[in-house]
Amino acid sequence: MHLTAPNAALYRRVRRTFLVAEERFAVHLRPEDVYEALPAGERPAELETIAKALDSLVDWGNLRADPDTARVTAVEDFYRKRFVHQLIQAGEAAEEALAACDEPLGRRGAPQAVALHDIVTQPRALLALGAEEAPDLAKPISRSPD
Known part of the structure; x- marks a missing residue:
């Protein structure tokens, strides 16, 4: 699970990005959407880092990846690995549970x-x-x- 992974903080920020996007009724995000949504100080240097984080969150059952066919203009585009991602119920529940744990920290x-x-x-x-x-x-x- 992402809590024990080396980039745990990044995985958490990525998942929260999906929750914020859902508030604006945006449920499908591309890697570049997630990258741009992260604050500049919390953004990794390369977009590829976000793509790998999204792949890991899919593997762990937090996100769903669907082929991104909206921007296909040539046959070669079908063979490129392009996905849109969506936060699924398990990922949302995990983030809500972590937020509930974070809330009381620091309080009496x-x-x-x-x-x-x-x-x-x-x-x-x-x-x-x-x-x-x-x-x-x-x-x-x-x-x-x-």
């Missing part, structure tokens, strides 16, 4: 490092408990030291 009562550690370790403990043949449901879930 925001999740602390200990709480974030529990968010990672407790589901693992529940999975281990669920894998047992006859789990003791009265046994408290222990906190792992990792």
Whole structure:
């Protein structure tokens, strides 16, 4: 997933670009549309970086890519890799979930490092408990030291 990828911040900005575009009823974006929509200070040096980010988001199930036939003027254009992209429901849900997590950060009562550690370790403990043949449901879930 994009959260652990080296360019996580870029993937996030690209996906937010689609949400902003949807507010203007623009649901299909070309790589150059995304590139131009990013603020100059947050834009990568090359358009190809955006194209690769879009491909990755498609692979991860955040976007859908459809062939871009609107600008085809010659037979050779059909053989070029050109797509328009659309944010799909899973990508929109992921962005909304991340935005909900971002919102409380910095506010009083925001999740602390200990709480974030529990968010990672407790589901693992529940999975281990669920894998047992006859789990003791009265046994408290222990906190792992990792």
